[in-house]
Amino acid sequence: MARCPECGGFMKYHSAIKQVVCQSCGLSLSRHELDRYWKKVRSENISEDDDMQQKKNRRKEWLDWYSSSKESKEKDY
Numbered sequence: 001m002a003r004c005p006e007c008g009g010f011m012k013y014h015s016a017i018k019q020v021v022c023q024s025c026g027l028s029l030s031r032h033e034l035d036r037y038w039k040k041v042r043s044e045n046i047s048e049d050d051d052m053q054q055k056k057n058r059r060k061e062w063l064d065w066y067s068s069s070k071e072s073k074e075k076d077y
């Protein structure tokens with residue numbers, strides 16, 4: 001059974017509307033759309049992880065710089 005890319009709920013195929021409908025959040029997509037949605041979600045998750053890692057590194061660098069500059073200011077006093 002297909003899984004909802006939005007909430008992870010089970011998706012049921014309704015032949016009348018030719019769409020899969022999420023049992024949890026009500027998201028309805030055609031099978032083709034669902035396929036594309038999953039591919040999009042997967043690729044976004046991968047790039048998001050990379051971005052998050054870069055942001056964390058950048059933040060750490062900034063914090064290191066900030067704490068070292070603060071220390072040097074305190075020394076000036």
Ligand SMILES: [Zn+2]
Nearest residue numbers: 004007022025
């Ligand atoms: Zn859902």
